[in-house]
Amino acid sequence: MFEIATIILALSAVAYVAMPLITQKQTQQQQSSTTRLKLDELLYQQSMLQNTIEDLEFDYQTGKLSTADYESLVSEHQKSQTGIDARIKQIGGISSEELVAQLEDEISKERQKIVPKKPITCTQCDKPLKLDDKFCSSCGTQIS
């Protein structure tokens, strides 16, 4: 009987911990898919800029662009690239770190609720005991 009660208690504890985590994970997945879209868009813009710069380089090498035009156009595009780079790092950095931190925080909070903080000790000599100890390993007192 005792064992069944323990299993039921353990199962309900697991469900109690897992449920809010699962619901939270779903909303975070929705958030991260929006982030994903923004990232894709930025990465696309970035590759378009890279293509344009390569085109400019080609035009310059084939004599279609003057040195002055080429340099000013390239530096303009590179500025845009730096700006997009910063936004990509911002989006990528925040979301994953926050996700991990939030989950870790949640798990440690739930663990503190379940695991009793007070250790089990012998009533006679105060030596710490294991949960399934029947006698104290130090003084031999029977554990009830």
Ligand SMILES: [Zn+2]
């Ligand atoms: Zn003892």
